[in-house]
Amino acid sequence: MSDKVTISIKRSDPSKGEAPHFVDYEVPTQEGMVVLDAVHYIENNIDPTLSVRWNCKAARCGSCSAEVNGLPRLMCKTRVDKMGDKISIEPMRAYPVVKDLVTDVSHNWEIAKRIPPFTPKPNLPKPWKIAAIDITRSKEFRTCIECFLCQDVCHVIREHQSNYLGPKHMVKVAALDMHPLDSIDRAGFLHVEGGVGFCNITKCCQNVCPEGIHITDNAIIPEKERVVNEFYDPIGILIHRRKKK
């Protein structure tokens, strides 16, 4: 590893009408340095006007999401020595920029409001009891740290206009649908309002997830199969109708 690394940051300030442009900074490297360390070095020693959102620096809070060398990653989990001598850092493209590396991800809260919420089965004896065997599947989805890297890498969200919820919200829907005490079936919502058909299961979301959630295999595809049950498979449709009766 060389003693210095060039960090190229895409800077902009829409509130002042400043257009996006790359600025290069020379940063001395240290053993075990992560990209967020380099950004902090720039903020503390070269240009204090640089804006970056971060909290835990331990890959738990999901705040420091950015596109490092073109791929969405957590800056605190990306080692400098793995990224070459010149590293580009850009804000997440799927979201409007507030300033420099800070993006406005509030659109996700609007999407979250559209998802039918957890609705317990009627007349459940209290306190609610859930068998260990029933929680293993949705437990995986609870590890989501809401970094929105999966939303950012999803080409449907980033490059095309559609009503698709996005991988993070598919994980949320799957966690609710697979909850043993939940009584709502969200396949109809996903098929019509959720735009699940726009996902072409190319697994980029699964590739970038810092928590290693099998987003496509364990959340999106099972939900797609539930949609098939209700809207495409003639036998599934018959069974579903009988169950509803």
Place this chain on the structure above:
Amino acid sequence: MIENRRRLNVLSELLEPNWRFWSLVLILLLSAGALFLYPVSEYQGYVDPFYSPTVLVLPFIALFRLSCYAYRKDYHRHVFKHPMACLNDERMDSSKRKYTGETGFFALNNFHRYFFYIGLAILPFFYYDFYTSMVYQSGFFIFRLGSILLLVNALLLTFWTISCHAFRHLIGGSVDCYSCLSHGKGVKKLFNGQSFLNLYHEQFAFVSLLVVVAVDLYIRALIAGWPVDFTFFKIAI
């Protein structure tokens, strides 16, 4: 806006200068030519996997492969380039083209489970071919290199088929409350076991395809007189 995007857009994809797509079309045409113009259904007890049980089921197997989640990922990425890679689309290659995902023509992929049923029904024939390759001479049991290849082919096809995502849904993926079922523990164990295989579904999908082609080429090599067969033992029964 969304309704417009849901229109069939296959034609616009075909008109793209997409060398990957047209290369695939050429390979498929050449393969189809080889299969129908130079058929090698059987040679010295070896049944070619493309002709097992009959070449007429090949379209269904092709649809099983094409609607498989593993292949869908790859042809959406590498043939239709939506997206070409997970890196950001600097050249606006993907965003400039219309995209309907699996809402238009590719919504047909939702019938994958029916092609899975056909695939499952065909599997026993590959094991029967393995058995036939050893007893094709009356009064003898012969174990040859080709039999091992047929067995490897049958096993890989089995692993690919039973690691299918649609099968995963059918054997327990649709269940939300396992403890509510009388045999819930068994269902969950089956689901977990299948989920383990499912982790390697993409690998099984591609290796099994390559092995089918390899076995076909092996049998064609034998017919061409290449000395590539090896008999381990031959006993009278």
